Amino acid sequence: MAELLNCPNCNALFVQNSVRDVCEACYKAEQVQFETVYTYIKKRENRTATIDQVIDHTGIEKELLLKFIRTGKLKLAQFPNLGYPCAKCGDLIREGKLCSSCNTALKGQLNALEKEETRKQSVEHRSTYFTKR
Known part of the structure; x- marks a missing residue:
């Protein structure tokens, strides 16, 4: 429109x-x-x-x-x-928005975040049982 x-x-x-x-x-x-x-x-x-x-x-x-x-x-x-500059570091690139090193770093950060979220969910779902003596 x-x-x-x-x-x-x-x-x-x-x-x-x-x-x-x-x-x-x-x-x-x-x-x-x-x-x-x-x-x-x-x-x-x-x-x-x-x-x-x-x-x-x-x-x-x-x-x-x-x-x-x-x-x-x-x-x-x-x-x-x-070429044109990478959106993050400014290195000259020819395709996409990020250079390969910034893209790899971003994927690593996303994987680490996903692992942390999975760990948090597994900790939250653990149940603690108490017994009487």
């Missing part, structure tokens, strides 16, 4: 839909910047450029470049040195 929002870039009112999260004017500006970035990195000598090199040569903001990568506008399979 469409929703009336203020544009996060220019504060103009717009109707948000599944395609756009900014107003029409900002969307067109983003498209121009995307074309600039894509024109730069599709050249053979620039395909191995890092995020910092792309930012330096195109003048695009880092957050906008990361948005292009996260939304899939830039296909990472074609550009081996591009």
Whole structure:
């Protein structure tokens, strides 16, 4: 369902839909910047450029470049040195939200929590019986 929002870039009112999260004017500006970035990195000598090199040569903001990568506008399979930061530690990743080490650590913490919950339940269900002497 469409929703009336203020544009996060220019504060103009717009109707948000599944395609756009900014107003029409900002969307067109983003498209121009995307074309600039894509024109730069599709050249053979620039395909191995890092995020910092792309930012330096195109003048695009880092957050906008990361948005292009996260939304899939830039296909990472074609550009081996591009990626986005892990949500926890900030290491450069190419898929998901967490890097493999953070993912492993999180799974370990969840397993430990599950074991602790199981232990607590087993302690709560134990019955103590008293006898008269």
